Amino acid sequence: MKIKELKRTVNVSWSPAEQYPIMLAAGSAAQQVDASFSSNAFLELYSLNLEEPGMDLELKSSLQTQHKFQKLVWSGAGVIVGGCDGGLLQFYNSDKLLNNSADALVGSSSKHSGHVSALDINPYQRNLLASGASESEIFIWDLNNTSQPMAPGNRNQPYDHVQGLAWNQQVQHILGSTFANRCVVWDLRKNEPIMKLSDSQSRTRWRSLAWHPSVATQLCIASEDDQVPVIQLWDLRLAASPLVTLEGHQKGVLSLSWCRQDPDLLVSAGKDGRLLCWNPNNTKPGGELVLEVCRQEAWVFEVGWCPRSPALLASASSEQQVAVHALLPARMPDTSVHNQSNMLESFGGAGSLGALPSVARAAPPPPPPQPARAPRWLRRPAAARFAFGGKLVTFEKCPQEAGSQKLVYISQVVSEPEIV
Amino acid sequence: MISVLNTIDTGHEDMIHDAELDYYGLRLATCSSDNSVKIYDIKSGTQTLAADLKGHFGPVWQIAWAHPKYGNLLASCSYDRKVIIWKESGEWTKLYEYTGHESSVNSVAWAPAEYGLILACCSSDGSISIITYNQDGGNWDVKKIPGAHAIGVNSISWCPAISADLNLDPLSNKEAPKRIVSGGCDNLIKIWREQGDQWVEENRLEMHMDWVRDVAWAPSLGLQHSMIASCSQDKRVVIWTSDDNVSWTPTILNTFDDVVWSVSWSLTGNILAVSGGDNKVSLWRENADGQWLCISEVAK
Structure with missing residues (x-):
């Protein structure tokens, strides 16, 4: 686009x-x-x-x-x-x-x-x-x-x-x-x-x-x-x-x-x-x-x-x-809505005008096409997420080939070892 | 400092893109390029598959558990341009499907529970949607921020409800304004504030020199000031601090060896977990002098 x-x-x-x-x-x-x-x-x-x-x-x-x-x-x-x-x-x-x-x-x-x-x-x-x-x-x-x-x-x-x-x-x-x-x-x-x-x-x-x-x-x-x-x-x-x-x-x-x-x-x-x-x-x-x-x-x-x-x-x-x-559909902000409200204000606001003639509003256009397969740069390979009680959930980039295990680790983080 | 409690073979057939424990740490949700979302019950070192949710037709990028006071709700977002909110009542079913984006939806985040049942999501189409459950009507209201970040928004995070907003008089019992931070493909971080029935851009934070991959607003518990962590394709992690949520000061936490994909705060807000494309996870904490130190590094 x-x-x-x-x-x-x-x-x-x-x-x-x-x-x-x-x-x-x-x-x-x-x-x-x-x-x-x-x-x-x-x-x-x-x-x-x-x-x-x-x-x-x-x-x-x-x-x-x-x-x-x-x-x-x-x-x-x-x-x-x-x-x-x-x-x-x-x-x-x-x-x-x-x-x-x-x-x-x-x-x-x-x-x-x-x-x-x-x-x-x-x-x-x-x-x-x-x-x-x-x-x-x-x-x-x-x-x-x-x-x-x-x-x-x-x-x-x-x-x-x-x-x-x-x-x-x-x-x-x-x-x-x-x-x-x-x-x-x-x-x-x-x-x-x-x-x-x-x-x-x-x-x-x-x-x-x-x-x-x-x-x-x-x-x-x-x-x-x-x-x-x-x-x-x-x-x-x-x-x-x-x-x-x-x-x-x-x-x-x-x-x-x-x-x-x-x-x-x-x-x-x-x-x-x-x-x-x-x-x-x-x-x-x-x-x-x-x-x-x-x-x-x-x-x-x-x-x-x-x-x-x-x-x-x-x-x-x-x-x-x-x-x-x-490559992916990225629509720029539509400025026409803004213009319309400006226009209405000049006429004393929407309330003073009759209802708009009903222009046959077509259904919103179908979204533009995007590649069937997600591009590689979108695929997050690894992350670490904290959870309640100092638990940390992690997963990592694993081999691409089919059959390899897709593992998630849950770990305990001890943040104050000197106290423990 | 870090000890593995559970290793879960998720059975996903392709890359995992997110894994989140629920509020009590009893359930794990995962999502993958195999288009599915899985939920596991986690108990004393074992796990059982509780649900295998199929509803997306593309890689599922992120999931988010809602606060338990709203029931068992999980939101998921996908390359198929959809957001699905799943609900467990006996079985897991689709509660709501949002199709308002024109491109891949990259991140979902529930608002602090104090605000109600509100979900923010953001897309490669450059826009952010804020979806609010209307208790009276039983329907979902959508507000949109179009053109939030050119060529795509990668990540989104909410400001905690009880924040270090010093301008607020605690006695007036006024609610803090709702805020969201977002990071995008324009290398910018933006802060959005709800104002009336609109979301306005309050701030744009410039520091990164490449795509911002993740942003995380720190939980406010016991913190003197607001903090946001951001990470980027430029291999850097930046900590942004503010006393009033309006003016922000950046500190570069570190420059890593590889792209940094995720940042996550501990629930007390004093430890940051950083994860990169080189499979390294490191934990960082601010010392008394305001310096950020790596307290642990895990490389598998």
């Missing part, structure tokens, strides 16, 4: 988990023109503004930039990286941005050719960035010293645009990359590709990819082809065919994000304007669709789980719309 929005056509990135309070970085999207044909570009930071009712995010800082962005990522090392057209990478200091300081742009590089549309920050080393652009170019950057990027090996042939990059979530030297017709996995210690996934039977055009948050060998890749708008889960140990194909989008899938706090939740966004949430760990044919998060007219080209607060998703669409969604 949408809880906040921003009327801009931008690429967005959540602030990293370390950053408090939570922010969204928004950079004017390249190859998009707004109604005024403005060519101005901005990099802006917004706070979620959750304390306030209403849909507005709160603008914290704004910097006019020379270039629009293809992709933005925000590293826990305090750097916001923008991928731009013409092989350009821009490095911004996030603290300086927040302070609205004019020299927030701390570096740039044009080592790439073509537009830089694939970026990812290593989850273990926050200063390691992978970037991809045209001609199969992939570079690994040290954000502390951006002068000498390294390549993960020889460029993959035939040369093609790098559509997506994602670091493995378990093994820090493994990097996944997608090209239109293949997915290549690199081992940075060996400096070479170790696996190539291609589905020769289908006409998929791969774009986005996401690694399983807890199973090192599994990843999902998504096809942006309108004829084959599928997401596939692969296991590198069984690289002959996908474990499951998630079918639900009606047009090409443009973005994927896998929830770190609950690996049973993967969200995808597509040209059909839908934001779908899946359980990719269920390998039944067609996949398990958990929830349709939202549906709109315009393409949704980017979606991401908030790294810090698990229940939140941000999406960006091509029609000036950034939206923050809550």
